[in-house]
Amino acid sequence: MVIKPMLAYVRTLLTEVLNEGDVAVDATVGNGHDTLFLAQLVGESGRVYGFDIQAEALASARARLEEAGVAERAAFFLESHAEMREFVPAGVKAVTFNLGYLPGGDLSVVTTEASTVPALQAALDLLVPGGILSVMLYAGHDEGKVESEAVLDWAHHLHKKEAHVLMYRFWNQKNSPPILLAIEKRGRL
Numbered sequence: 115m116v117i118k119p120m121l122a123y124v125r126t127l128l129t130e131v132l133n134e135g136d137v138a139v140d141a142t143v144g145n146g147h148d149t150l151f152l153a154q155l156v157g158e159s160g161r162v163y164g165f166d167i168q169a170e171a172l173a174s175a176r177a178r179l180e181e182a183g184v185a186e187r188a189a190f191f192l193e194s195h196a197e198m199r200e201f202v203p204a205g206v207k208a209v210t211f212n213l214g215y216l217p218g219g220d221l222s223v224v225t226t227e228a229s230t231v232p233a234l235q236a237a238l239d240l241l242v243p244g245g246i247l248s249v250m251l252y253a254g255h256d257e258g259k260v261e262s263e264a265v266l267d268w269a270h271h272l273h274k275k276e277a278h279v280l281m282y283r284f285w286n287q288k289n290s291p292p293i294l295l296a297i298e299k300r301g302r303l
């Protein structure tokens with residue numbers, strides 16, 4: 115297929131923007147698939163800051179990075195991504211959010227509008243111009259619907275001089291298919 119599936123498209127963007135020595139953030143670590151991908155892109159001299167509110171998720175992600183021999187490239191925080199300003203220095207090249215619940219984990223623990231929207235603004239503030247913020251939204255469950263609407267509204271109102279905002283979705287899929295927002299930071303207003 116020439117049109118890339120969503121995850122492949124996100125990874126294309128991240129691959130294009132991240133280089134050896136860069137700083138990246140995984141705002142929803144989960145089982146660590148995205149953290150590992152980021153750690154491989156930033157290389158030995160780079161750094162990935164990872165956030166999750168479930169210790170179980172961070173343990174699973176840490177094991178995944180250890181197995182790949184790249185664990186020293188990541189710093190994990192058992193904290194809400196809404197607090198990322200306290201832990202991450204400015205100058206970030208890419209931030210990924212994969213919203214919803216931990217696959218195979220506690221389905222009652224989901225990302226919510228109340229912390230996701232402030233976290234997205236913090237992420238955008240930490241990015242360098244040209245940096246990428248990717249957000250995978252799932253509106254197929256109740257909280258996800260509310261959260262998706264809030265995130266889309268936040269993104270829609272970003273000034274075009276502050277960021278390019280791309281929405282990527284398969285329009286003819288049924289049952290609330292995921293939506294990807296790819297946000298590229300521009301210069302300050």
Ligand SMILES: C[S@@+](CC[C@H](N)C(=O)[O-])C[C@H]1O[C@@H](n2cnc3c(N)ncnc32)[C@H](O)[C@@H]1O
Nearest residue numbers: 142144145146147148166167194195212216225
């Ligand atoms: C869809 S999963 C992420 C999947 C992950 N990218 C992977 O590769 O497995 C969403 C994760 O967000 C976490 N989460 C929920 N609320 C959060 C918050 N306020 N801050 C950080 N992580 C949160 C959940 O615990 C869950 O592990």
